[in-house]
Amino acid sequence: MGRIGQVVMLHHAGDREEARQRLLQLWTEIGEDGDPLHRCTLAHYLADTQDDPSDELAWDLRALTAAEELSDGRLAEHEGTLAVRALYPSLHLNLAADYAKLGRSDAARAHLRLARGAVDALADDGYADGVRAAIGRLELTLADGGSEGSGGDFRGGGNWGPPPQHRP
Numbered sequence: 001m002g003r004i005g006q007v008v009m010l011h012h013a014g015d016r017e018e019a020r021q022r023l024l025q026l027w028t029e030i031g032e033d034g035d036p037l038h039r040c041t042l043a044h045y046l047a048d049t050q051d052d053p054s055d056e057l058a059w060d061l062r063a064l065t066a067a068e069e070l071s072d073g074r075l076a077e078h079e080g081t082l083a084v085r086a087l088y089p090s091l092h093l094n095l096a097a098d099y100a101k102l103g104r105s106d107a108a109r110a111h112l113r114l115a116r117g118a119v120d121a122l123a124d125d126g127y128a129d130g131v132r133a134a135i136g137r138l139e140l141t142l143a144d145g146g147s148e149g150s151g152g153d154f155r156g157g158g159n160w161g162p163p164p165q166h167r168p
Helices: 002-012 016-030 036-048 053-069 072-078 088-101 105-121 126-143
Strands: none
Touching (some): 036 053, 088 126
16 A cells, blocks of 8 residues: 555656556556455556546446455555445546546436435545535536536545545
8 A cells, every 4th residue: 555655646746657657567466356455546546547538437447346345344454444335435426527528427427326325424524525525516517418528626636545545
């Protein structure tokens, strides 16, 4: 997780391409069958480094799949206060944003409903407020018939990742 965090800092500093390459190296090292916590985290951050919305969607789907393999016990080994169910609001928000970028409004709305239904799992803090606000923005955009391709930020501030290392 420390190595992933270092690469994420590189990405947040603006070196998206280098971050993508390093995250891909870690993905290769961990493998498709590696630790679900590491795969979920890596896939989430790899999604954030993609230029193509279809690639972003593929990585976010990998993150969701890995999260479904996680147990609260595994998360407790790394971050005692995080529960698996607390990952789902952001995972589904990210997928909703991906689908909106691709013009797939029905899929976007379906994941947005799942995100909205899971927000009670979040703590009452600034991070949760950001996720709720991003859900609301995307709901409004989709209600107006728009898509995320107009440049809005619907990924919860771009800082989400299990575990919550960089909460706003």
